[in-house]
Amino acid sequence: MRLLPSLALAASALLVTGCGVLPSGPSPMPSDWVPTASASPAARAGAVSPDGFSAAQRMTVRLRNIGCGFIATGTGFIYDSTTLITNRHVIDNSRQIQVSTYNGTSLTTTAVSSTTVADIAIVRIEESVLSSAATLAQEDPAEGDVITIIGYPNGGELTTVSGVVLGATADPLDSSVGQVLLTSAEVEPGSSGSPVLNESGAVVGVVYAKTDDDRSLIVPVSTLRTLLDETSLLVPEALTCDTSTTHSSTS
Amino acid sequence: MTDAYDAPPADEIAAEETVPEPGRVAGPATEPAAGSQSESPADPARKRGHAWRVLAVTVLVVALLASSGLAAYLWLVSSRWIDQNETLRSEATDMGAELADAREQVSSLESEVETLQTQLDTTSSRLSDVVNDEAHAGDDLQYLGDLIDAYADCVDSYDEVLTDALTSGYTYTNSNARSVQADVADYCDSLAAAYEEYTAGGE
Numbered sequence: 001m002r003l004l005p006s007l008a009l010a011a012s013a014l015l016v017t018g019c020g021v022l023p024s025g026p027s028p029m030p031s032d033w034v035p036t037a038s039a040s041p042a043a044r045a046g047a048v049s050p051d052g053f054s055a056a057q058r059m060t061v062r063l064r065n066i067g068c069g070f071i072a073t074g075t076g077f078i079y080d081s082t083t084l085i086t087n088r089h090v091i092d093n094s095r096q097i098q099v100s101t102y103n104g105t106s107l108t109t110t111a112v113s114s115t116t117v118a119d120i121a122i123v124r125i126e127e128s129v130l131s132s133a134a135t136l137a138q139e140d141p142a143e144g145d146v147i148t149i150i151g152y153p154n155g156g157e158l159t160t161v162s163g164v165v166l167g168a169t170a171d172p173l174d175s176s177v178g179q180v181l182l183t184s185a186e187v188e189p190g191s192s193g194s195p196v197l198n199e200s201g202a203v204v205g206v207v208y209a210k211t212d213d214d215r216s217l218i219v220p221v222s223t224l225r226t227l228l229d230e231t232s233l234l235v236p237e238a239l240t241c242d243t244s245t246t247h248s249s250t251s
Numbered sequence: 252m253t254d255a256y257d258a259p260p261a262d263e264i265a266a267e268e269t270v271p272e273p274g275r276v277a278g279p280a281t282e283p284a285a286g287s288q289s290e291s292p293a294d295p296a297r298k299r300g301h302a303w304r305v306l307a308v309t310v311l312v313v314a315l316l317a318s319s320g321l322a323a324y325l326w327l328v329s330s331r332w333i334d335q336n337e338t339l340r341s342e343a344t345d346m347g348a349e350l351a352d353a354r355e356q357v358s359s360l361e362s363e364v365e366t367l368q369t370q371l372d373t374t375s376s377r378l379s380d381v382v383n384d385e386a387h388a389g390d391d392l393q394y395l396g397d398l399i400d401a402y403a404d405c406v407d408s409y410d411e412v413l414t415d416a417l418t419s420g421y422t423y424t425n426s427n428a429r430s431v432q433a434d435v436a437d438y439c440d441s442l443a444a445a446y447e448e449y450t451a452g453g454e
Contacts, residue, residue: 022321025328026335033346052375062386064393071394073386098389104382155390157383 151194
C-alpha cells in the first residue's frame with residue numbers, strides 16, 4: 001500500500017512540472033504603440049538658427065577702431081548681453097569703437113577697458129537682445145585638440161578656419177604674462193580677437209597674433225577667466241586722441 | 252503488503268478452536284469453520300487484484316480529468332493568442348498604412364527642406380556679402396570723412412600761411428614762417444598720398 005502515496009507524489013510532481021512548461025496567455029495589449037518622440041532637429045545642440053548662421057557665427061562681431069588718424073578692423077565675440085571680448089591692440093589708440101554683428105546690426109559701445117596681463121580688452125555695450133553668447137570652456141585645450149576660429153580676416157567676410165593646438169609657448173610678442181598657445185590655424189590681420197572654439201563650441205582661447213610661418217597664437221581661456229574674475233586687472237581706456245594722420249589698417 | 256494476508260500458524264488456530272466463546276455451545280473440535288474454507292489461499296491474491304484495479308481506475312480517472320483540464324486550458328490560451336494575433340495583424344496593417352503615408356510625407360518634406368536649405372544657404376551667403384559690403388562702405392565712409400576733415404585742416408593751414416604772407420607782405424621772409432609753410436605742404440602732401448593709396452587699394 002506504499003505505492004499509492006508514491007504515485008500521488010509522482011502525479012503532483014508531474015502536475016507542477018507540467019504547469020511550468022505550459023504556455024501562458026498573451027499579456028494585455030498596450031493602449032498606445034507610438035514611442036516617445038525624440039528631440040526635434042531644431043532642439044539639438046549645434047543646430048543652426050532660422051537664419052542659417054551657427055551660434056558661433058552669431059556671437060562673433062566685427063570691430064572698427066576709428067583711431068587717431070587711422071581706421072583699423074578686428075574681431076571680437078559676445079560674452080554676455082553687455083560685454084564683448086577682443087584684443088587690446090584692436091582697441092589701441094581709439095577715439096571710437098564701432099561694432100557690428102554677423103547680420104549688420106550695430107551695437108553701441110559704452111566703455112572700453114584693457115589689461116597689460118594679456119592682449120585682451122573688454123568692450124562694454126548697451127544692453128541689447130543678442131541671439132547668442134559665448135560659453136567659456138573650463139580648461140585650456142590640450143596639444144592635438146582640434147580648434148575652430150571664426151573671425152573677420154582683413155576686415156572681410158565672416159570666415160571659419162580650423163586647426164589643431166600645437167602646444168604652449170612663451171609669448172614671442174611679450175604682450176602676455178605667462179604662456180600662450182600656438183595653433184596650426186591660419187589667420188590674417190583682422191582676425192585678432194577671434195574666438196577659438198573647441199569641438200563642443202566652447203571658447204578655449206582668443207586669437208591675438210600670427211607667426212611668420214602662418215600659425216596663430218592664442219590667449220588661453222584660463223587667462224581670460226582670470227581677467228574676467230579679477231576686474232581690477234582691467235584699466236579703462238580713454239577714447240580720445242589729438243594727432244591727425246590718417247591711414248587704414250586691420251588688426 | 253503480504254503480511255496482512257498471511258494465515259496464522261496451525262497451533263494458534265487449534266487453540267482458538269478449543270476455547271469456546273461465552274454463551275455459545277462448542278462444536279466438535281475438529282470441524283472447520285464454514286467461512287474459513289473460501290478465504291484461503293485465493294483471497295489475498297484476489298484482494299491484491301482488486302486494489303490494483305481500483306488504483307488503475309483512479310489513476311485513469313485522474314489522468315482523464317487532468318487531460319480534460321489541460322485541453323480546456325490550452326484551448327483557452329490558444330483562443331486568446333488567436334484573438335490577439337488578429338488584433339495585432341489589424342493594428343499592424345493600419346500602422347503600415349500610416350507608415351507608408353508618413354514616409355511619403357517625409358520624402359516630400361525632405362525634398363522641400365533640401366530646397367529651402369539651398370535657398371537659405373544662398374540667402375545667408377548673400378546676407379554675408381551685403382553685410383561685408385556695408386561694413387566696407389562704412390570703413391570707406393569713415394576713412395574718407397577723416398580724410399576730408401584732414402583736407403579741411405590742410406586748407407585752413409594754407410589759408411593761415413597765405414593770410415600771413417599777404418598781411419606780412421615783403422616781410423614774409425622769416426625762416427620760421429617758411430618752416431610752417433613747409434610743414435603744411437608736407438601734411439597736405441601726405442593727405443594726397445593717403446588718398447592715392449586709398450584709391451589704388453580700391454582698384
